[in-house]
Amino acid sequence: MGIEVVVDGLTKSFGRQNIWRDVTLTLPAGEVSVLLGPSGTGKTVFLKSLIGLLKPERGHVRVDGVDMVNDRERDVFEARKKFGLMFQDGALFGSMSLFDNVAFPLREHTRKKESEIRRIVMERMDLVGLGGAEGKLPGEISGGMRKRAGLARALVLDPEIVLCDEPDSGLDPVRTAFISQLLIDVNAQIDATMLIVTHNIDIACTVPDNIGMLFRRNLVTFGPREVLLTSEEPVVSQFLSGSRLGPIGMSEEKDAATLAAEGFDASAPARAGVREIVPQLEPSPGMPPRQAVDRHRERVLGMLAQLPTAARNAIVAGIGSSVAEARTLTMPALPEERP
Numbered sequence: 001m002g003i004e005v006v007v008d009g010l011t012k013s014f015g016r017q018n019i020w021r022d023v024t025l026t027l028p029a030g031e032v033s034v035l036l037g038p039s040g041t042g043k044t045v046f047l048k049s050l051i052g053l054l055k056p057e058r059g060h061v062r063v064d065g066v067d068m069v070n071d072r073e074r075d076v077f078e079a080r081k082k083f084g085l086m087f088q089d090g091a092l093f094g095s096m097s098l099f100d101n102v103a104f105p106l107r108e109h110t111r112k113k114e115s116e117i118r119r120i121v122m123e124r125m126d127l128v129g130l131g132g133a134e135g136k137l138p139g140e141i142s143g144g145m146r147k148r149a150g151l152a153r154a155l156v157l158d159p160e161i162v163l164c165d166e167p168d169s170g171l172d173p174v175r176t177a178f179i180s181q182l183l184i185d186v187n188a189q190i191d192a193t194m195l196i197v198t199h200n201i202d203i204a205c206t207v208p209d210n211i212g213m214l215f216r217r218n219l220v221t222f223g224p225r226e227v228l229l230t231s232e233e234p235v236v237s238q239f240l241s242g243s244r245l246g247p248i249g250m251s252e253e254k255d256a257a258t259l260a261a262e263g264f265d266a267s268a269p270a271r272a273g274v275r276e277i278v279p280q281l282e283p284s285p286g287m288p289p290r291q292a293v294d295r296h297r298e299r300v301l302g303m304l305a306q307l308p309t310a311a312r313n314a315i316v317a318g319i320g321s322s323v324a325e326a327r328t329l330t331m332p333a334l335p336e337e338r339p
């Protein structure tokens, strides 16, 4: 089973440019989470900070007893082996076959025999639907296949945590739908904790158990998917609807004068709960059930009383079980929210 990643008060700057500050969230063990955010808000910097490749100036990232920000490099290096990282561009070696690319981490970091390496590589290639393509060079295959090869490589060391940086970039909507399904199937098979960084709304709406969003150097929200998908935050609403109207501008954020000229009232909540929440993807036929589903449901039911009404209603509607209804009925009423 995957392990949880606890991020606490993380702040990162490059020189005088602050990227984000005081980011606090927990990636629950074995669950799939998505981190959204307009371009340039520091999503990739966040992923690199989780594995200790970039060092935030404040805060902690705790993984199985190791602080990836502050502990000795030797300990961070060891803890990094628990991660599998799928890079945005696949990051494959162009002169190596897919087989050798996928085998690379095993040859670098383990002393396994070639026969064992072959078994693992072929298993992972099959898992991502690339069985039979192992002899090809990265330049001979499509972008979608390169992404899947990158995912296979991220999985060969049996990671407990999988980080995916924009798995959809450069893919058409159909290939994106296949990648979405693949990510769910991978989670069903290996039960790893997963964090997917993306701009893609379809992935955000159908894949994760939890969603967070970075904007204006802050984590706007992080929690069960229903919280963001029913959020009244103007920035969330604008992002989900892909509208030009709202606080997100061409260069990330609009100033007050631009917003006023557009007639945008930042104090007015977006229409909450109107958006329909599409069901989360299920593993493909023949796959095992996702073990994270029950854990996620228990966790979310435990926090139901603290969630906004719209999110709570969406969760109860989604679960549709007497358990949820019973818990809701026994909960104290929430104070009225903003009209």
Ligand SMILES: Nc1ncnc2c1ncn2[C@@H]1O[C@H](COP(=O)(O)OP(=O)(O)OP(=O)(O)O)[C@@H](O)[C@H]1O
Residues within 6 Å of the ligand: 014, 019, 037, 038, 039, 040, 041, 042, 043, 044, 045, 046, 199
């Ligand atoms: N090593 C670095 N040195 C200095 N600045 C950096 C470095 N890495 C990233 N940045 C800056 O940090 C900011 C956030 O970059 P990042 O790539 O994390 O954004 P992002 O949210 O992933 O964007 P996109 O969605 O477009 O991929 C950018 O302004 C970028 O120029």
